[in-house]
Amino acid sequence: MLGAAFKVTGSMGLSRTPMKGDYARHDWARIARLKNLSLVFHPEHPIIQLPATRAFYWIEREHPACSNAFAKAAFDAYFGDGRDLRDPETVAELAKPMGIDTEQLLLGMAEPAIKDRAKAMSDQALEKNVFGSPFFIVDGEPFWGWDRLPMLEEWLKTGGW
Numbered sequence: 001m002l003g004a005a006f007k008v009t010g011s012m013g014l015s016r017t018p019m020k021g022d023y024a025r026h027d028w029a030r031i032a033r034l035k036n037l038s039l040v041f042h043p044e045h046p047i048i049q050l051p052a053t054r055a056f057y058w059i060e061r062e063h064p065a066c067s068n069a070f071a072k073a074a075f076d077a078y079f080g081d082g083r084d085l086r087d088p089e090t091v092a093e094l095a096k097p098m099g100i101d102t103e104q105l106l107l108g109m110a111e112p113a114i115k116d117r118a119k120a121m122s123d124q125a126l127e128k129n130v131f132g133s134p135f136f137i138v139d140g141e142p143f144w145g146w147d148r149l150p151m152l153e154e155w156l157k158t159g160g161w
Contacts, residue, residue: 001122003048005131015046031146040082049078049085050118051109057117058108059095066098073097 006012014024025041032039052074060067073094077083085091088109092102108114128137136143136152139160143152155161 001053001118001125002131002133004122004126008126009131011131013046038076038080040080042078042082042084044084045082047084047086049074049091051088051091052078052085053118054109054114055088055091055095055105057121058105058111058114059098059100061114061117062104062108063098063100066095066100069098070095070100 002013011017015021017024029039031037056067056071056074059070074085074091077090077094078085083090088106089102091109092105095105096102125135129142130137132144134144134146134149136148138152138155141155141160143149143155
């Protein structure tokens with residue numbers, strides 16, 4: 001839910017920032033080639049994908065063993081295939097291979113408790129000064145950006161510095 005962070009910081013995502021957006025798209029494509037990953041942006045990227053967020057929290061509550069697999073499927077669908085995850089039906093279909101009933105998921109995504117959970121998690125991230133993605137906090141230490149992953153791994157190995 002980076003949109004909330006952008007409002008607080010007064011910034012825009014890289015995709016919408018003049019000059020940086022063109023570079024970022026070029027760089028992301030280069031990284032995808034390096035890592036042999038599919039990268040297909042939705043034509044309207046970036047888009048708010050609230051149904052996917054709510055689906056994740058419902059799955060986390062009802063089928064916790066499937067939550068990581070669902071998150072990966074959602075990321076692959078959006079970033080690997082360019083699918084529109086604003087559509088609840090599309091999102092629910094992603095959970096079908098995991099044995100999750102799509103009708104139950106659609107109902108769950110609309111539950112006030114799930115909407116509240118998504119909002120609370122977004123608020124909690126803002127309280128911790130999370131402003132970008134990926135963003136990790138380990139032992140109270142923030143790490144922002146995929147280029148910080150080697151540093152994060154070293155931190156985990158050594159216990160920090």
